[in-house]
Amino acid sequence: MGHLTPLQRVFLAVALVVIVAPFLWILMNSFKYQIAIYQGSWVFEPTLSNYTDVLFSRRSRFSDNLWNSVVVAVTSTTIVLVLGTLAAYSLNRFPWAPWVSRGLMAWLVVFHMVPVLTLVGPWYLIFRHFGLYDTLTGLVLTHVTLNLPMAIWLMLAFVREVPREMEEAAEIDGCSRIQTFGYVVLPVIVPGLIATGVLSFIFSWNEFAVALNLTSRATATVPVGVAKFAQEYEIQHAQMAAASILATIPAILIMFFGQKFVVRGLTLGSVK
């Protein structure tokens, strides 16, 4: 649809540079010794020692952190997407009493406003009681809870835009409610599903406060691992930069393949 005006081209180019430059700068720092970072030098002797330190030093256990993050983020995102889309569809398409639909939406958004700091204590007690402290299951449950409000609200905005005539036509053709949802609605809201999925994934991937409190060394996730480089008496910027880069790459790959999976899975069966 259309093409870019020269002004839009300039804007897009400048925006891309500003957005990407700090990231490239972090990438550059990940190959520096700390002293070169301190001095802000542009000419330096590159080293891989930060990466080897992050990946292989005993203190770090970064590969475990990465694996835990993959498990937690992928599982919680899948659950959030399924529950969120179903709930949004139900809320939008069925004549729920206003106190149910509006009440639930209001509760979700107010819950999202609660500072996470105050949730952590009660959750620790709940999970300790049910034996879910220090398990990835417990962490997945909390991430589902944290990300579901936004997912339901977002999916509601996308579901609302699906023309009702399409569904009515499908029902006249004899489709059941489940079939209408699966073959008519889902393919149309794929862009929304992808955006919601990507955001839930990223929020889970970078969530720190809950992960810190509900895990220990073996179950800790990436943000907890990265935070170890911000110590009380020194910040190990070089290792932190390397860890940030290492954390970003799998996230991009997972999101890339996750999108392919969603697009293929949902548009193959489309009746469009």
Added chain:
Amino acid sequence: MQLKSALAAAALGAVLWTATPAPAPAASFVEVGKQAPITILINASPWYAGFEKAVDLYSQQTGNKVDLDVTPYGGMLEKARNAVRGGTSPYDLLNLDGGWTIEFYEGGFLKPLNDIDAGFTVPKELLSCGNTHYWNAAKRFRTPDGGKLMGVPPNCNVHILAYRKDLYDKAGLSAPKTYDDVLAACQKIQSPPNMYGFVARGERGNSIRYDFSTFMIGHGGEIVANPQEGDFTVTVNSPQVLAALNQFITLMKTCGPGNYGSIGQADMIQLMASGKAAAVQAVIAAWSNFEDKTKSAVVGKVAAAPVPAAVAGKKPGVVIGNWSFAVPKNTSDDKAKAAIAFLKWFMSPEAQRAYAEAGGIPVRVDTLKSDLASKPQFSWMPAYLDSVEASVASLGYAEAAAVEAAFGLRLNQALIGEMSPAKALNTAAGEIEAIFAKSGRKTGKLAPLPE
């Protein structure tokens, strides 16, 4: 002499030990027997590597299992609180920062060490570290006088003055003994923005409060009159503290970089390590940053001196900021015993030596005075020992964090010129008095300084 050679033999033993993994018991270490496995909550820190090596050595020698949950500093307090507040503690030894100890002592969250093992004592060679590991519940104060032993310090963190010996030598200056010496030296050496004469932390909160306290105490000032005896009269707006604040501001503005109001720990280390500062007031834990080639452009050029005196002829004001190892109340008896066994072993001279050699900061006087001190990489030891012996604990009351927040803000405002020093101190005095009044202490304050 004999002690020295025994130590040397022990050291040799330790070295041989780490070199050969054969599981023969080393006779020179404390024998603790078979113990239950324990888990220690500890933070990533500059001395962590040393501690990890010491723990490995312990496991090799005794066969006892020790797990370390290495946690970011920013998450330590949360995890320690969670551990003691619900169910069985996942940890058997908590590493608590000095400022947090009172909350845990007063809340009854810890096992006094003699309740676990009545015969347990700390060696007389152990640094007192401000005695923050004792708690007198009746006085609500950390003191061995009538207090119970609640923990053991793994390190006593105090300030030292790290200065560029090469620059001082070239300018014909000797190590500064007072802050006036620092000011004179800085004016002689500095050439901003290429070289700053002296850098300390001015960032709001803990940073400025902690770095200013060497000036305040050096002038004989204090925040509160006598907390140990329950007199919480606020004395922060005394003429002594005002003199200290003026001296601090002068030094920060004359000798430091233009962002003196926002310098934190990392910024200060950065300036020193990259060769832009001639002297910094740093905690001993930061020292290793200056002596590592990958982190520092000034390796071998930095010397350590004790904290300068604020007033010539008076004692320097050194404030302790140590950690404590403590046993949570909700851990099992055998694990608590195993924790004590580890502490006994850890405080033995041989273990302390191994700890120091691997990068830790030892807590035994004899280790600090041993032949190690003459080695170049341990050149900080004498200055550290001087500082630590002159040091006192500060903020020894439950309201410490609130007091620090109020004081740390007003100090910062005085430094950046939002308030006159006198007004800042008067304001802080009023706020600190209100904090104590709310918690029901006997409090009051001095007549306000003329603004």
Added chain:
Amino acid sequence: MKPPSSGFLDRSFPYWTLLPAVIVFVVLSVYPMLNLVGMSLHVYRFEGGQEIATFNPWQNFSYFSGDPIIRPAIVNTIVFVLVAVSAEMAIGLALAICVSRVSRGKGLIRTLIILPILVPPVAIGSMWRLMYNFDFGILNQGAALLGLGPINWLGDPRFSLLSVIIVDVWHWVPFIFLILFAAVEGLPGDVMEAAKIDGATQGQTTRYVVLPLLKPAIVVAFTFRSILAFKTFDEVFLLTSGGPGTSSELISLHLYKVFFQQNNLGYGAMLSITVILMVVSFLLVSRRVTAAQAQG
């Protein structure tokens, strides 16, 4: 395809689709929320390893009214949210529309734009602090190239909040972009074609066709971004700790200090509820404003 439309699953479709989400929330959100409200009415101390709560909301109110930080914290938070969220909405929307019109490489551009929210928050704070560094930072290196003296980004009370806002905008533009880009991509193609055939310019199409259709997505993006902005903590904690003075103090940072560092649970809970009330009133006011604009 056989229509099993009379199956139980199908008849109960509206219920079992909503139920799991409701269960998750009943189990994991009700207790913490009630606990929070309860805490705000009590004063806590600890004795013998036990928590002792005394009902005393007045004490927490007296903390509130006697707190010298609360005013600057609220004022700064409002400035911060207004400036940062407006900038993020404007830039994010413009980017979404521009990128949707790019003919090749959309996927790559989208990946590049979301890089900032992928960086762990602790690294964002620490790395930007280095970039802002007075003596060595990349920004002051750039300023020197332009012939400017070093700028005291974090140490000058006039700039500190702005510096935090810049980082926040960099960090969160991708969030707005992602949502609005998905919404633009999901627009029905025939509407665009129709507008084009009617001879609408690109600007007109955007103003009168695209924006109204994007409204639901814009509202959700704005709502959730504003909520997160009110809760901003990591960035400002690592960049300035709220200083110098109180120039960059935000309400969530203050909450952290009271609730966590000072362990004042009752007053901290009351501050949490203050944050929630601030967000609710902010969202209500902004709804009124946009509704009034739509009419006028």
